[in-house]
Amino acid sequence: MDGVTGGPEAQWRAALADGKFLLQRAVSSGTVFFPPRVMEPGTGDTDLEWIEATGLGIIYSLTWVSQKPPAPPYNVAVVRLDEGAQLMSRVEGVTPETLRIGQRVRAKIATQDDGAAILLFEPAGH
Amino acid sequence: MGGSFPRGKCAIAGLATFGVGEAPGFTSMELTARAASLAVEEAGLRIDAIDALFICQPDDFFAGLSFAEYLGLSPRFTDNNRTGGSAFMSHMITAIMMLEAGYIDTALIAYGSNQRTNGGKLATSIKTNAWDAPYKPLFPLSSYALAAARHMHEFGTTREQLAEVAVAARQWANTNPEAFAKGPLSIEDCLASRIISSPISVRDCCLVTDGAAAIVLTRTDRARDMPKTPVPVLGAAAATWWNSIAQATDMTTTAAAESGPRAYNAACVGPSDIQSVQLYDAFTINTILFLEDLGFCPKGEGGRFVSGGTIAPGGSLPVNTNGGGLSYCHPGMYGLFAIIEAARQIRGEAANQQGTVDVALAHGNGGTLSSQATVILGSTATL
Numbered sequence A: 001m002d003g004v005t006g007g008p009e010a011q012w013r014a015a016l017a018d019g020k021f022l023l024q025r026a027v028s029s030g031t032v033f034f035p036p037r038v039m040e041p042g043t044g045d046t047d048l049e050w051i052e053a054t055g056l057g058i059i060y061s062l063t064w065v066s067q068k069p070p071a072p073p074y075n076v077a078v079v080r081l082d083e084g085a086q087l088m089s090r091v092e093g094v095t096p097e098t099l100r101i102g103q104r105v106r107a108k109i110a111t112q113d114d115g116a117a118i119l120l121f122e123p124a125g126h
Numbered sequence B: 001m002g003g004s005f006p007r008g009k010c011a012i013a014g015l016a017t018f019g020v021g022e023a024p025g026f027t028s029m030e031l032t033a034r035a036a037s038l039a040v041e042e043a044g045l046r047i048d049a050i051d052a053l054f055i056c057q058p059d060d061f062f063a064g065l066s067f068a069e070y071l072g073l074s075p076r077f078t079d080n081n082r083t084g085g086s087a088f089m090s091h092m093i094t095a096i097m098m099l100e101a102g103y104i105d106t107a108l109i110a111y112g113s114n115q116r117t118n119g120g121k122l123a124t125s126i127k128t129n130a131w132d133a134p135y136k137p138l139f140p141l142s143s144y145a146l147a148a149a150r151h152m153h154e155f156g157t158t159r160e161q162l163a164e165v166a167v168a169a170r171q172w173a174n175t176n177p178e179a180f181a182k183g184p185l186s187i188e189d190c191l192a193s194r195i196i197s198s199p200i201s202v203r204d205c206c207l208v209t210d211g212a213a214a215i216v217l218t219r220t221d222r223a224r225d226m227p228k229t230p231v232p233v234l235g236a237a238a239a240t241w242w243n244s245i246a247q248a249t250d251m252t253t254t255a256a257a258e259s260g261p262r263a264y265n266a267a268c269v270g271p272s273d274i275q276s277v278q279l280y281d282a283f284t285i286n287t288i289l290f291l292e293d294l295g296f297c298p299k300g301e302g303g304r305f306v307s308g309g310t311i312a313p314g315g316s317l318p319v320n321t322n323g324g325g326l327s328y329c330h331p332g333m334y335g336l337f338a339i340i341e342a343a344r345q346i347r348g349e350a351a352n353q354q355g356t357v358d359v360a361l362a363h364g365n366g367g368t369l370s371s372q373a374t375v376i377l378g379s380t381a382t383l
Helices: A008-017 B028-042 B063-071 B084-101 B141-155 B159-174 B187-192 B256-267 B284-293 B302-306 B335-347
Strands: A022-026 A048-052 A056-065 A074-081 A086-089 A104-111 A117-123 B010-021 B052-055 B077-079 B106-113 B195-197 B210-219 B231-240 B276-279 B359-366 B371-378
Touching: A008 A022, A008 A048, A008 A117, A056 B141, A056 B195, A074 B141, A086 A117, B010 B028, B010 B084, B010 B335, B028 B063, B028 B106, B028 B210, B052 B063, B052 B084, B063 B077, B077 B084, B084 B106, B084 B210, B084 B231, B084 B335, B084 B359, B084 B371, B106 B335, B141 B195, B141 B284, B141 B302, B159 B187, B159 B284, B159 B302, B210 B335, B231 B256, B231 B335, B256 B284, B256 B359, B256 B371, B276 B284, B276 B335, B284 B302, B284 B359, B335 B359, B335 B371
Parallel strands: B052 B077, B052 B106, B276 B359
Antiparallel strands: A022 A048, A056 A074, A056 A104, A074 A086, A104 A117, B010 B210, B010 B231, B106 B210, B231 B371, B359 B371
16 A cells, blocks of 8 residues: 555545455454454454455345335445455345345445445346 | 442432423423432432432533533533443443442433424434445434344344334333323234335334433432332443444344343343343334343244234233333433333332332343443342
């Protein structure tokens, strides 16, 4: 992360804006965690490294939030990444009928209306 | 287990609720202070006997300071911790440790909100964290929906079983004059209600009401000389496992699985000794999760456990005998109301009194199933 200043959160966001989905790994334990921190949660170990995420994971849980018709419901999902870390996101290109807990998904980076990068998911295999 | 607790050394000497349901024209602080005044009076004290204040208001981050000023007190200690609706159970732990150490003599724990008549929505300035916010989960509802969806996936829990919790709460409320939501409510009514964030529907959600509550805590030996029979605190414990539900490695087990056993250990009782169970039911899934985590049924069996009226009037385990947050009242934070119903059952003063109750449990939940705190109250016979 040469040339990037700021804490782990700023570094993560800068990488995402660059099209990279990073995760932190504690060198000693090998544990991968999210969100980014200045130390490994639970041990306090500060010897950390960035790795590029495979982007693959499964839907651990999901909910569909109703909106005022005719706007369709949108999903909020908790994704368990293959590396072991977990995060909240949204799965694109799915419906309440097709998306299910346990389904494999793959990360993709999109741009929000305000121009900021956002981490989303889509069914793996697309 | 860690952590020693002065079993039974401190007791609830006074308690009160005020403005439960709708209290038009009152500010939150007025409701809180009125409940405080009634609780202090019941303990046979004047307000200037209070030397420690514990409060957590919906709309005031400096509530401890505002409360001291409002009451005209200069307390030795004020605390407005922010663990959410479980704050009041945590307050009890802090107050009891300070009472036992002799740092304070008389603690007042209070809460009040006018959120129903002043807007009609959950009054909170708490926001979803920066990692979760871009995905627009409803705060806090979608987090509970995620837990419910996972519970259904792992254990086959059904919406009918969630509805059983709401129906049982309503049945208790129907015979509690103080309860806000009354009238018939069927499983079918619940299933037909609008989905907000699947699988949670309108009827799976707690009320939005006004209401205030307060308790006075002091050392049990002193409380014995006060007008009301003391309600000793046998054990209490708090636990925090996460803030965001996205960080729950096991979304179907809450930190109640830690706070419960630690509280039981302190109180020298187990789940089978509990005669009255008050659980923080912000959503119907809460009751199911906490029944499991507090040892009233095995993990995953909560849905089947509540089926057929087990926790309703006439069932084998009286749960939320006031009607709970689902049908009694929920002015944004419910923890103190659960404590008061447990104490009323011990005193023999509850609207739905369950005979002689010697051991009662009140469990608080805060945030998005984040903070869990369990308090076990006893009669003086248990000391």
